[in-house]
Amino acid sequence: MIRIAAVADIHFGADSSGMLRAQFEDLTHHADMLLVAGDLTKCGGPDEGAVVARELTGLPVPVVAVLGNHDYHSDEQATVRSHLEDAGVTVLEGETTTVDVDGARVGIAGTKGFGGGFAGACGTDFGEPEMKAFVRHTMALAEGLEHGLRSLEGCDVRVALLHYSPVRDTLAGERAEIFPFLGSYLLAEAVDHAGADLALHGHAHAGVEKGVTPGGVLVRNVAQPVIKHAYNVYTFEPSRALHADAHA
Amino acid sequence: MAATGEAPAESRHYIVQRVRQALAHDERTNELDLTVSVNGDKVFITGTVPTTERRDAIAVVAREVLPDHEVHNHVTLYETAEPTDGEDLS
Numbered sequence: 001m002i003r004i005a006a007v008a009d010i011h012f013g014a015d016s017s018g019m020l021r022a023q024f025e026d027l028t029h030h031a032d033m034l035l036v037a038g039d040l041t042k043c044g045g046p047d048e049g050a051v052v053a054r055e056l057t058g059l060p061v062p063v064v065a066v067l068g069n070h071d072y073h074s075d076e077q078a079t080v081r082s083h084l085e086d087a088g089v090t091v092l093e094g095e096t097t098t099v100d101v102d103g104a105r106v107g108i109a110g111t112k113g114f115g116g117g118f119a120g121a122c123g124t125d126f127g128e129p130e131m132k133a134f135v136r137h138t139m140a141l142a143e144g145l146e147h148g149l150r151s152l153e154g155c156d157v158r159v160a161l162l163h164y165s166p167v168r169d170t171l172a173g174e175r176a177e178i179f180p181f182l183g184s185y186l187l188a189e190a191v192d193h194a195g196a197d198l199a200l201h202g203h204a205h206a207g208v209e210k211g212v213t214p215g216g217v218l219v220r221n222v223a224q225p226v227i228k229h230a231y232n233v234y235t236f237e238p239s240r241a242l243h244a245d246a247h248a
Numbered sequence: 249m250a251a252t253g254e255a256p257a258e259s260r261h262y263i264v265q266r267v268r269q270a271l272a273h274d275e276r277t278n279e280l281d282l283t284v285s286v287n288g289d290k291v292f293i294t295g296t297v298p299t300t301e302r303r304d305a306i307a308v309v310a311r312e313v314l315p316d317h318e319v320h321n322h323v324t325l326y327e328t329a330e331p332t333d334g335e336d337l338s
Contacts, residue, residue, distance in 0.1 A: 003334060010298065011297075011298050012298070013278075013298075013299070013301075013302065015299045015301040015302065016298055016299055019298060019299070019328060020328060023328060023329075023330050026330060030330065030331065030334070031334075042278045042302075043275065043278040070278070073278070197337070198337060205281040205295070205296065206281065218337055224298075224326050224328075225281070225295075225296040225326065227331075228326075228327040229327065229328070229329055229330065229331045230328045230329065230330055230331070231330075231331065232331055232334070232335070233331055233333070233334030233335070234334060234335050234337050235334045235335065235336050235337065235338070236336075236337055236338050237336075237338040
């Protein structure tokens with residue numbers, strides 16, 4: 001069995017040290033890896049990056065993360081990433097990694113993602129340069145995600161690790177006016193085109209855990225205020241994993 | 249003339265946003281995911297944050313922005329227990 005622990009939006013600050021350390025040290029009893037879906041810090045300062053890196057260093061399972069919007073706020077995202085990588089965390093942005101679990105291979109494609117909204121009510125790369133830049137940022141990240149997932153074909157389980165949501169389903173409870181700032185259908189389209197077994201995201205603190213892409217890929221919002229635990233665990237039997245075929 | 253007592257709705261509208269902006273930008277909080285509502289001279293704040301320090305700072309920041317209002321801090325803390333079981337997605 002493949003056991004994937006996941007959490008997002010832990011928002012570490014200088015006051016957070018030790019908040020999750022005991023639970024993370026015990027991970028091996030519950031999971032084979034820990035995936036962190038962004039917003040590891042409160043506002044992305046180097047000091048906060050160091051605190052969360054200490055929390056994640058030397059854990060008994062591999063740790064893979066993407067950054068979230070809070071991790072960019074201080075314009076020190078490269079430093080935050082360095083702290084995490086020095087602590088042994090694999091940080092993905094348009095990149096992929098694989099984790100072996102008893103001979104089965106779990107492929108993870110990661111990106112922060114970005115906003116824009118959902119089909120029928122979303123931004124278009126039209127008009128002012130600022131609007132085009134906004135939408136094109138999401139388009140570029142979605143393209144990288146699709147490419148990454150395709151490169152993982154052949155893995156027993158493929159996971160898209162995001163911060164922003166690919167679907168509206170998991171935003172239920174958030175105010176509809178802010179949906180375009182919480183995610184984009186372009187991320188779901190990338191997942192559906194390339195195929196995956198699971199898409200994880202955070203960012204939507206008032207949302208719900210469970211959703212599905214239009215193409216049928218399971219989505220889980222693991223924002224900590226949503227899952228109300230140190231992490232949630234999702235399991236797959238490798239021989240029965242979905243292996244969603246590419247649609248395109 | 250507006251009736252005495254309760255502030256006009258438009259004022260409440262901007263007051264809510266002033267508090268939300270302060271809670272987002274003040275480095276003691278940096279919280280974007282809180283709900284702020286204003287009823288007369290009372291301000292109610294709800295949401296969930298990771299630490300007691302940040303929960304307490306929310307009230308401090310809000311009172312600095314609105315010294316003439318009564319701030320009710322109903323923010324709760326993250327729950328961080330280990331899960332008891334997993335979800336089978338096979």
